[in-house]
Amino acid sequence: MLPITGEVLVHEGDAVSHDTIVARTHVPGDVNMIPLFYILGVEPYELPRVVLKKEGETVQKGELLAITKSFFGLFRTEYRARYGGTIELISDITGMVGIRDFPVPINLNAYISGKVSKVIPENGAVVQTLASFVQGIFGVGGERHGEIMAIAEPQVELTPDMIDKSCAGKILMGGSLVTADVLKKAEAEGVKGIVTGGIRRVDLTKFLGYEMGVAITGQEETGLTCIITEGFGRMTMAKHTYELLRSCEGRLASINGATQIRAGVIRPEVVVPYKESEVGEFKEEEDALAEGMYPGTRVRIIRQPYFGAIGTVDTLPAELQQLESESWVRVMTVKLDDGRVVTVPRANVEIMEE
Amino acid sequence: MKPEEMRIMLATDCGSTTTKARLFRKIRDEYRFVCTGEAPTTVEAPYEDVTMGVRNAVREVEELSGVKLLAEKGIMVRDNPEGDGVDLYATTSSAGGGLQMMVFGVTKSITGESAERAALGGGAIVMDVVSTDDGVPLYKKVERTRQLRPDMVLMAGGTDGGAIPPVIQAAEILRIAEPKARFGAAYSLPVIFAGNIEARKHVETTFKGMFALRIIDNLRPSVELENTDPSRDAIQQLFMEHVMSHAPGYDKLMTWTEVPIMPTPMGEGMMFQTIARLRGINVIGVGLGGATTNVYSVFDGKFVRTVSANLGMSYSICNVLREAGMQNIIRWTPFDIDEGTLGDILTDKMIRPTTIPQTIEELIVEHAVAREALRMGLAHHKFLARGLRGVRPPETLDDVFERKAMGTESYINMLRISLIGGTGGLLSHAPRRVQSMIILMDGFQPEGITRLVQDSVFMMPHLGVLSTVHPEAALEVFEKDCLVRLGTCIAPRGIPEKEEEDVMKVEMTMPDGSLRTESLKIGNIIRVPLDVGETAQVVITPNKECDVGEGPGQKVQTSVQGGVAGVILDARGRPLRTPTDRAEMKKLLLKWFRAVDMYPGETLERFEKVVS
Numbered sequence: 001m002l003p004i005t006g007e008v009l010v011h012e013g014d015a016v017s018h019d020t021i022v023a024r025t026h027v028p029g030d031v032n033m034i035p036l037f038y039i040l041g042v043e044p045y046e047l048p049r050v051v052l053k054k055e056g057e058t059v060q061k062g063e064l065l066a067i068t069k070s071f072f073g074l075f076r077t078e079y080r081a082r083y084g085g086t087i088e089l090i091s092d093i094t095g096m097v098g099i100r101d102f103p104v105p106i107n108l109n110a111y112i113s114g115k116v117s118k119v120i121p122e123n124g125a126v127v128q129t130l131a132s133f134v135q136g137i138f139g140v141g142g143e144r145h146g147e148i149m150a151i152a153e154p155q156v157e158l159t160p161d162m163i164d165k166s167c168a169g170k171i172l173m174g175g176s177l178v179t180a181d182v183l184k185k186a187e188a189e190g191v192k193g194i195v196t197g198g199i200r201r202v203d204l205t206k207f208l209g210y211e212m213g214v215a216i217t218g219q220e221e222t223g224l225t226c227i228i229t230e231g232f233g234r235m236t237m238a239k240h241t242y243e244l245l246r247s248c249e250g251r252l253a254s255i256n257g258a259t260q261i262r263a264g265v266i267r268p269e270v271v272v273p274y275k276e277s278e279v280g281e282f283k284e285e286e287d288a289l290a291e292g293m294y295p296g297t298r299v300r301i302i303r304q305p306y307f308g309a310i311g312t313v314d315t316l317p318a319e320l321q322q323l324e325s326e327s328w329v330r331v332m333t334v335k336l337d338d339g340r341v342v343t344v345p346r347a348n349v350e351i352m353e354e
Numbered sequence: 355m356k357p358e359e360m361r362i363m364l365a366t367d368c369g370s371t372t373t374k375a376r377l378f379r380k381i382r383d384e385y386r387f388v389c390t391g392e393a394p395t396t397v398e399a400p401y402e403d404v405t406m407g408v409r410n411a412v413r414e415v416e417e418l419s420g421v422k423l424l425a426e427k428g429i430m431v432r433d434n435p436e437g438d439g440v441d442l443y444a445t446t447s448s449a450g451g452g453l454q455m456m457v458f459g460v461t462k463s464i465t466g467e468s469a470e471r472a473a474l475g476g477g478a479i480v481m482d483v484v485s486t487d488d489g490v491p492l493y494k495k496v497e498r499t500r501q502l503r504p505d506m507v508l509m510a511g512g513t514d515g516g517a518i519p520p521v522i523q524a525a526e527i528l529r530i531a532e533p534k535a536r537f538g539a540a541y542s543l544p545v546i547f548a549g550n551i552e553a554r555k556h557v558e559t560t561f562k563g564m565f566a567l568r569i570i571d572n573l574r575p576s577v578e579l580e581n582t583d584p585s586r587d588a589i590q591q592l593f594m595e596h597v598m599s600h601a602p603g604y605d606k607l608m609t610w611t612e613v614p615i616m617p618t619p620m621g622e623g624m625m626f627q628t629i630a631r632l633r634g635i636n637v638i639g640v641g642l643g644g645a646t647t648n649v650y651s652v653f654d655g656k657f658v659r660t661v662s663a664n665l666g667m668s669y670s671i672c673n674v675l676r677e678a679g680m681q682n683i684i685r686w687t688p689f690d691i692d693e694g695t696l697g698d699i700l701t702d703k704m705i706r707p708t709t710i711p712q713t714i715e716e717l718i719v720e721h722a723v724a725r726e727a728l729r730m731g732l733a734h735h736k737f738l739a740r741g742l743r744g745v746r747p748p749e750t751l752d753d754v755f756e757r758k759a760m761g762t763e764s765y766i767n768m769l770r771i772s773l774i775g776g777t778g779g780l781l782s783h784a785p786r787r788v789q790s791m792i793i794l795m796d797g798f799q800p801e802g803i804t805r806l807v808q809d810s811v812f813m814m815p816h817l818g819v820l821s822t823v824h825p826e827a828a829l830e831v832f833e834k835d836c837l838v839r840l841g842t843c844i845a846p847r848g849i850p851e852k853e854e855e856d857v858m859k860v861e862m863t864m865p866d867g868s869l870r871t872e873s874l875k876i877g878n879i880i881r882v883p884l885d886v887g888e889t890a891q892v893v894i895t896p897n898k899e900c901d902v903g904e905g906p907g908q909k910v911q912t913s914v915q916g917g918v919a920g921v922i923l924d925a926r927g928r929p930l931r932t933p934t935d936r937a938e939m940k941k942l943l944l945k946w947f948r949a950v951d952m953y954p955g956e957t958l959e960r961f962e963k964v965v966s
Contacts, residue, residue, distance in 0.1 A: 032493055033496065033530075088530045089529070091522065091560075093522040094523045096526060098496075200697070200698055202697060204701075211672075211675075213670070213672055215705055231702050232699075232702045233695075233702075261705060261707060265398075302702075303716070304712065305712065325710075325714055325716070325785060326717075327717075345710050347708050347710050348710065
């Protein structure tokens with residue numbers, strides 16, 4: 001969607017690729033405030049008389065904007081515009097003149113390749129595609145596009161020597177931990193994105209150059225997009241996630257690190273579109289999330305002491321139980337993949353879609 | 355129906371994450387809280403209709419209470435005392451980020467500050483304060499104003515009869531920035547002008563009908579006077595007329611109730627004001643939420659609310675870390691934890707805000723963050739809770755020499771605060787009530803004799819909105835079911851000159867007539883059991899450097915109330931002394947935790963073995 005209304009350039013049914021411009025608009029420019037009364041040495045109420053243009057008219061940079069004459073016209077002061085744009089304000093009270101920069105054109109790309117299924121007049125379009133989809137838990141960096149390339153097994157920590165010139169333009173995947181050094185090396189080699197299990201907060205701070213306070217991301221000026229699938233710290237990438245991305249190796253993917261936890265949750269994503277001819281008959285699967293939890297549901301534990309462990313819901317006792325922290329909460333028992341059965345709060349697991 | 359005829363009442367609060375329904379009923383001759391129902395809030399996509407969450411929460415109440423509450427459309431309000439439904443339905447809301455405002459003033463420390471106080475008092479989150487003298491380049495002010503999408507703007511500026519141009523300059527910034535309202539660009543942004551009365555027509559001319567302009571009395575008619583009530587009323591009215599009516603589903607919700615929808619913090623604040631008014635005392639209250647920390651104070655009758663928009667226990671937990679600094683959080687943990695691990699734990703909490711601590715270590719980490727959020731929230735509050743700036747006091751000879759600047763320091767004197775109240779998930783869900791008490795004490799550092807209370811199941815906003823229709827019922831429920839009496843804290847201000855001297859000596863005559871005497875040296879804390887409803891007579895003799903309310907070294911004789919955590923004699927120092935040496939601090943923390951029985955003994959033993 002465009003940030004403000006504009007013109008949609010595609011039609012329903014059009015085939016688009018990730019870089020097709022689907023809509024365009026012009027964002028109003030910034031306003032420059034000029035204390036013209038002070039520059040010209042006149043009273044604010046005199047301003048409308050000495051300014052040669054009216055509110056709403058345009059002015060070019062360097063164009064004569066105001067003239068004052070004094071002593072029977074013998075002395076004359078001129079003011080040439082330091083900015084080009086539209087005159088928004090000529091104030092006879094404060095003596096200020098406001099010039100708004102000329103509008104800036106904004107193009108909206110399709111982001112993923114597919115078919116336009118719906119046009120939203122003046123705003124944008126819905127692009128539909130058959131795709132593999134991985135949702136991460138946290139990311140930084142905006143929309144990017146590249147070929148998927150596996151660089152490490154899920155439990156392996158990524159190291160700078162894993163990245164070389166062959167990674168340029170690629171979206172690297174795999175591993176349990178990415179460090180700031182790896183991210184910087186990848187950035188330098190022209191890598192488009194990294195999708196991995198975990199990152200330490202200290203490394204994120206080092207990479208971004210500032211400490212993150214609230215989880216609203218996607219606008220960072222980083223050279224690549226980084227998507228974390230599991231959480232903070234060293235986290236082995238979930239087997240299913242790894243295998244799905246591995247099966248997409250060599251394919252073109254669209255990724256976006258934008259994350260927003262509050263007020264309309266947004267999680268980072270990896271979208272790997274397929275051509276219709278590559279996909280057999282489309283079969284709608286049951287939505288595991290909509291089903292809720294029941295014995296047998298695959299879950300991942302998302303808090304200590306079993307953070308990152310994956311297993312199957314064993315029982316869902318109705319009565320409250322006391323945790324080590326002494327809180328009384330609703331719990332579940334989970335049979336972990338390593339055979340242990342553990343008790344965890346229901347709030348501390350997430351359902352895994354497989 | 356007249357309030358006195360009402361027997362069953364329902365209130366909801368549509369929070370950012372959860373919608374909470376509370377049912378109240380007259381049982382025999384008293385109003386009591388009956389039960390609670392909660393459901394996810396449905397303001398955001400894909401639902402975009404707040405009433406769905408309200409219905410889900412109310413359905414839970416219906417199931418638990420057996421009372422039929424839901425009509426086909428809305429809440430069933432009965433017309434006869436025997437019928438189904440309720441006699442009153444009211445709601446508060448902070449969904450979608452609550453009421454978000456920008457404020458404009460001319461002088462940052464005078465009209466800018468007054469406008470901020472007025473907006474906060476009206477239940478808003480203040481996104482930014484723009485003033486003509488704040489030193490920010492004009493183009494930056496315009497840029498910032500354009501980027502933000504407030505629900506409403508409050509513009510103050512100039513005393514009545516003062517200079518007009520600076521006021522108009524602020525109006526011009528607003529005009530050319532032309533900020534768009536948050537909920538869609540289809541309606542005009544409400545702008546309240548509460549500035550110089552002589553600038554009114556110029557402001558109207560400047561705006562050229564661009565905004566939904568409301569002109570009200572100047573909130574700073576003279577430098578010596580601040581008049582925030584008309585602004586607060588206008589905010590509440592415009593919140594209903596413009597903001598709520600455009601938020602997803604609120605047009606429907608507004609038809610379900612005859613009581614105006616109130617911003618959640620306003621409801622919360624009303625109850626803290628009620629306690630202060632009824633008991634004639636000075637009060638500090640806090641709402642420690644996931645995203646924000648709201649602090650309320652009523653001091654000598656003056657009410658101030660502040661919101662620290664990015665200090666919270668889940669969504670904003672990393673901001674607490676960033677603002678407080680790693681070491682300030684680590685200092686509250688009695689075990690070894692490195693900065694990297696702590697950072698990862700808290701960032702994981704931020705990205706998965708609904709998870710809860712399972713281990714004692716993680717619980718202690720969250721309690722550590724809470725103390726820092728409270729400490730910084732109160733510091734922010736004190737910054738705004740101060741005398742009017744710009745006022746020149748009548749000068750005495752001392753003032754001439756000392757050049758005392760009135761209004762630069764907070765008027766909140768912790769020695770004169772009689773009660774501290776807390777609400778919010780972390781406090782309500784603390785496994786032991788004494789944990790809430792100590793967290794509040796460490797965060798706020800009460801001085802003298804202070805009672806501590808907390809909201810039992812988060813119903814203060816509900817009671818606040820209910821009190822606008824039926825104050826007696828709201829008050830009765832508040833006293834009987836909402837307030838959990840944690841206990842009383844006795845903590846002298848000051849530190850003795852010599853370590854070996856006592857901070858205070860306390861003689862307590864217990865309810866059974868027995869006498870208990872305690873002498874405390876610096877760094878010590880004692881918990882004396884005294885149940886809810888029980889009272890003990892105390893004689894406190896502080897050190898000559900220490901003050902419990904009557905002056906340094908002055909004895910105080912009074913009665914103190916008990917609570918679920920009893921009476922806590924706190925000689926840890928005011929200001930609280932926390933050693934910078936990590937090993938020393940860990941030992942001290944373990945001693946304090948032991949003394950008040952804050953965490954399970956076997957866990958503390960585990961930590962103690964490591965420390966020794």
